[in-house]
Amino acid sequence: MAALLDHYFAMGGYAVYVWPAYAIAVAVLGGVAVQSWWRYRASVRALERVQRQLEPKP
Template structure:
């Protein structure tokens, strides 16, 4: 079992390329999610300002 897990994480010798790519993808997706959340908050705030006037 341990050998299979290690073999999975080694990715057939390509782990040096695969895992950083996964990490970068997660960072980018997290950044996009944060940017979308901030934009939504700003849009709601702007809409509330317009509705008040």
């Protein structure tokens, strides 16, 4: 099993090219996704805060 995995991760000798390529894709696109999401959450929270301040007092 371990040998099989080793064989797989070696990528026929191209491991140093294939894995970094996928790692860069995941890092860059994942980075954009995370940054987009954080900024979205921040905008939603800020909007809620301001709108709460603007609501009439009960």
